Amino acid sequence: MVGGGIAGLTAAWETARAGVPVRLYEASDRLGGAIAPHVLAGLEVDAGAEAFATRSAAVPQLIQELGLSDQVVEPNPDGAWLQLPDLASPLPATGILGIPGDPAAADVVAILGEEGARRAAEDLSRPLEGWGAAAEAGAGAAGVGAPSVGAVVRDRMGQTVLDRLVTPIVSGVHSAQADDLDMGNAAPGLFEAMCQEGSLARAVAKVRSSAPAGSAVNSLEGGLKTLVAALEQKLTELGVEIRTGTEVTNLGDLDAEHVILAVDGPRALGLAAPYADLPPQQAELGRGVSLVSMVLKAPELDARPRGTGMLVAPSVEGIGAKAMTHVSAKWDWASRALTQQLGEGHHLVRLSYGRVGDDPAAGALGFASSDEQLLQAAAADVGALFGLPIAGEQILDADVVRWQKALPQASAGHQQYVAQVREALAQGWSAQSRSGPRLYAVGSWFAGTGLARVIPDARAVAELITNDS
Ligand SMILES: Cc1cc2nc3c(=O)[nH]c(=O)nc-3n(C[C@H](O)[C@H](O)[C@H](O)COP(=O)(O)OP(=O)(O)OC[C@H]3O[C@@H](n4cnc5c(N)ncnc54)[C@H](O)[C@@H]3O)c2cc1C
Incomplete structure (x- = not known):
């Protein structure tokens, strides 16, 4: 491995x-990779991934196998807010990727305005036209011709839905631009549901209604480090030889029958290149993001004025962050731990920088910005986002964590490319007359971002080996 x-x-x-x-x-x-802890004001919290999607049983099943089910926690149900140029508003309750399930709902109209909501509602009655034919030709499934989120939303619901609801979420959560994001990858099943229902809004409502009850994401008491620690313990008990601090640079050095590449895409391709006839690399293989976490003494935030955090529309001037998580509002365990450590009135926030399409040469903040630039920007952004003045002396501790190529881009055609790479790995092994190790690739670059994608995919690949052994 x-x-x-x-x-x-x-x-x-x-x-x-x-x-x-x-x-x-x-x-x-x-x-742990992108599941990593860091310490702020004496408190150990998640520096990377902090939650898992509950839309499938994949992660809960692993958690159960590890004996951690009693440590699963739900976030505060208040939900996140949107920051638009002219408005800060709670995110509508009935959407997927910001696409409204009910264009006439009051929380949707409050964001879109009457005219934008009227245009969005056209989706309910206007024929699908070309999309039905595209679906019949196979678009939307993993492969060629998969439509982008931007193209579908613009056509069915209009530019206002795209600008004011979808873009802030796609850019803040998926680190992507809506026109580049493969709909089948970002929202599995939604395009097919649209073609069946004849409406994007009805498709959103249908997909949402088929999701399991409860919150869309959960986490573990104390953060996701618990998951990594439990896996490490189980692997050790099973006799797995774990060699940390050991970078593999040549697969030829490994003495194994099967080698699973569980690294990011560029590294996996680099390691496999001598052993497989890989398809030409796509230009964009991953996105970098910088996170600024801050512990604040700010009793004025006890009321959770922006729910669990904010997603920021790119058109908002004067705010460099693309998203902010109010960590101690989102997770009760974090709030309790802060209170225990520092007393009442303390808060933990995490701001992310590095929006796709932003130009660092034009002053946009991102992966390459210095710590000083990011900390300075975050100190200003946090007050602007909460709509409250936060003075420098209220920031008790802060740090910057950078993730490079950690958020692979689910661009149109990526799934097909991944299938080609996996096929080339399998072929490479056959071409060597089965003399070398058999190669496999797992991880978010291959499976899609997020634990709910990565875990079942890694299991499925591992089963190829266990069935073969
Ligand atoms: C800031 C951030 C927040 C996120 N939040 C969430 C979230 O809340 N929920 C969610 O579901 N997902 C989230 N994600 C995505 C999720 O974390 C990833 O999809 C997932 O953790 C990726 O796991 P992985 O094993 O594929 O890759 P990684 O976690 O990147 O692990 C790859 C590992 O391979 C090691 N490695 C690399 N090269 C070599 C080599 N040559 N030899 C040996 N080892 C090597 C690396 O050191 C690393 O430990 C987030 C990601 C980031 C960056």
């Missing part, structure tokens, strides 16, 4: 418990 992020750990768990001997190499000195 090359890589000890959640993909590598899951694949190791699946193979080791089936009795396959496993050795795991991790370049850094800790396991």
